[in-house]
Amino acid sequence: MDLKKYLKEKKDAVDSFFREYFREQRRPAVLQESMLYSLFAGGKRVRPILAMAAYEACGGAAADIVPYASTLELIHTYSLIHDDLPAMDNDDLRRGKPTNHKVYGEAVAILAGDALLTEAFRILSDPSHSNKVKDRDLLKASAEIAAAAGYQGMVAGQVQDILSENAEADAETLQFIHRHKTAALIRASVKAGGILSGSSSEVVGALTSYGENMGHAFQVIDDILDVEGDTEELGKTVGSDEKINKMTYPRLYGLERSRGIAKELVDAAVASLDVFSSGADPLREIARYLLERRN
Amino acid sequence: MDLKKYLKEKKDAVDSFFREYFREQRRPAVLQESMLYSLFAGGKRVRPILAMAAYEACGGAAADIVPYASTLELIHTYSLIHDDLPAMDNDDLRRGKPTNHKVYGEAVAILAGDALLTEAFRILSDPSHSNKVKDRDLLKASAEIAAAAGYQGMVAGQVQDILSENAEADAETLQFIHRHKTAALIRASVKAGGILSGSSSEVVGALTSYGENMGHAFQVIDDILDVEGDTEELGKTVGSDEKINKMTYPRLYGLERSRGIAKELVDAAVASLDVFSSGADPLREIARYLLERRN
Numbered sequence: 001m002d003l004k005k006y007l008k009e010k011k012d013a014v015d016s017f018f019r020e021y022f023r024e025q026r027r028p029a030v031l032q033e034s035m036l037y038s039l040f041a042g043g044k045r046v047r048p049i050l051a052m053a054a055y056e057a058c059g060g061a062a063a064d065i066v067p068y069a070s071t072l073e074l075i076h077t078y079s080l081i082h083d084d085l086p087a088m089d090n091d092d093l094r095r096g097k098p099t100n101h102k103v104y105g106e107a108v109a110i111l112a113g114d115a116l117l118t119e120a121f122r123i124l125s126d127p128s129h130s131n132k133v134k135d136r137d138l139l140k141a142s143a144e145i146a147a148a149a150g151y152q153g154m155v156a157g158q159v160q161d162i163l164s165e166n167a168e169a170d171a172e173t174l175q176f177i178h179r180h181k182t183a184a185l186i187r188a189s190v191k192a193g194g195i196l197s198g199s200s201s202e203v204v205g206a207l208t209s210y211g212e213n214m215g216h217a218f219q220v221i222d223d224i225l226d227v228e229g230d231t232e233e234l235g236k237t238v239g240s241d242e243k244i245n246k247m248t249y250p251r252l253y254g255l256e257r258s259r260g261i262a263k264e265l266v267d268a269a270v271a272s273l274d275v276f277s278s279g280a281d282p283l284r285e286i287a288r289y290l291l292e293r294r295n
Numbered sequence: 296m297d298l299k300k301y302l303k304e305k306k307d308a309v310d311s312f313f314r315e316y317f318r319e320q321r322r323p324a325v326l327q328e329s330m331l332y333s334l335f336a337g338g339k340r341v342r343p344i345l346a347m348a349a350y351e352a353c354g355g356a357a358a359d360i361v362p363y364a365s366t367l368e369l370i371h372t373y374s375l376i377h378d379d380l381p382a383m384d385n386d387d388l389r390r391g392k393p394t395n396h397k398v399y400g401e402a403v404a405i406l407a408g409d410a411l412l413t414e415a416f417r418i419l420s421d422p423s424h425s426n427k428v429k430d431r432d433l434l435k436a437s438a439e440i441a442a443a444a445g446y447q448g449m450v451a452g453q454v455q456d457i458l459s460e461n462a463e464a465d466a467e468t469l470q471f472i473h474r475h476k477t478a479a480l481i482r483a484s485v486k487a488g489g490i491l492s493g494s495s496s497e498v499v500g501a502l503t504s505y506g507e508n509m510g511h512a513f514q515v516i517d518d519i520l521d522v523e524g525d526t527e528e529l530g531k532t533v534g535s536d537e538k539i540n541k542m543t544y545p546r547l548y549g550l551e552r553s554r555g556i557a558k559e560l561v562d563a564a565v566a567s568l569d570v571f572s573s574g575a576d577p578l579r580e581i582a583r584y585l586l587e588r589r590n
Binding site: 136 | 413431444453
């Protein structure tokens, strides 16, 4: 299969949905502008693509769940805006562009994040976005995503990350941070795709295992890239995590062992897909592609 | 009817739900602590009570929707935490207690707000909280609440409020701010109660009209109290809105006319309830009680 083409098609579907959804100019203009600024700041739509690929692995047509899959990007984007705030990581650049609060100020940036998060659940509460998804499955997918994003998921990881700045790195805390801050939403993305398709709990379980390993791999590779990358390619100040003494895999295990861990995780992710036929090839390809990621 | 007793019973039901829902200590402890600090900082649970009273007006038993009604308090509380931030209103006190960020720092306060908002929609996605509510009605109530809280509702009002600081007060902008910042969620609370009961659109429409007028009245009275009250009674720095030149009703119309407007709105709210029998008496009593509010 042509993975590049696959990724582009799916990304385009998400982008089109956002353009359509937010086409009407709402007041106050600066709020919507600020939301769209970050939403179209170069995100690769990884989480929506994973949700759609999982839905396809279960026999569905990705086009039927584009709005629901897109909510994962709304949540991801909100988390980046809030992470970048002066009170948090205090980052000036994100993907090579000034961060939201640098452009719109802190107040609007906080509120734009709040609005993106809220809009995700507004879309997940609207059954009119698809006639293929059952009400109960939509509720279950929404609950899954909310659990992954909330105080037992992503937010817990972010708080722990902040608490751990300048602390001695220990493996258990690092695991907690990654499992919650990054892996939880990646896992929920894949799982939500399965849930929306109405698949059996066995099938959803296999997807969950894939998502779990992928989520973990994702953060390990992020950490590696942060050490290796150069500012131009990565679009953020390289070594910025190092600078404020954040716990990272390379810091704890060194670069080589970190790369080994990433490979093991990706292999485990692919192995979880054994119950699926070629319908899961995109998920398999995405996993392998992840290892070659350079930005 | 004994309104005081009614309000206390309903408030106790909400408080009990929160204690039960958050009884397990989650990591990191400071996040949950910060969420609960603001959740139990003296809120009167007005929005959940309105939702439950609306549900009862439609013939339901309030006990059947306590978790769903409580989500309105989660959202209200998140909005207060974010409003108080240094980047927004920069308030040190809320209901006589130090604001969340004063106690836990800005980063944790922002994330506690995020977590409360997310948890609201997690609960609204979980049909196991009631066997009386249909899946479709739960989705509709959730969508209604999300719309009221998001970039076309509460967040829009907050952004406009910030944009309007130090600007000349004009009536149209003041209306926009209040309609969105406060009235939208009050209206959604009442409406959601009706939706959850599975009532006809006519009945929900009557509740919406009540909620609309109540929401508006609420903010007018808030503004009046802000001018009149003393710090001890109100628990926040009196005149703080005046100080930073926020648009308020008293500033625009004077105190007496503002009080007249509040009375007209409450009368209109009560008139909307003509289609209901005595089941709507709590809604009627709450409206009249609002006018006598002193804190």
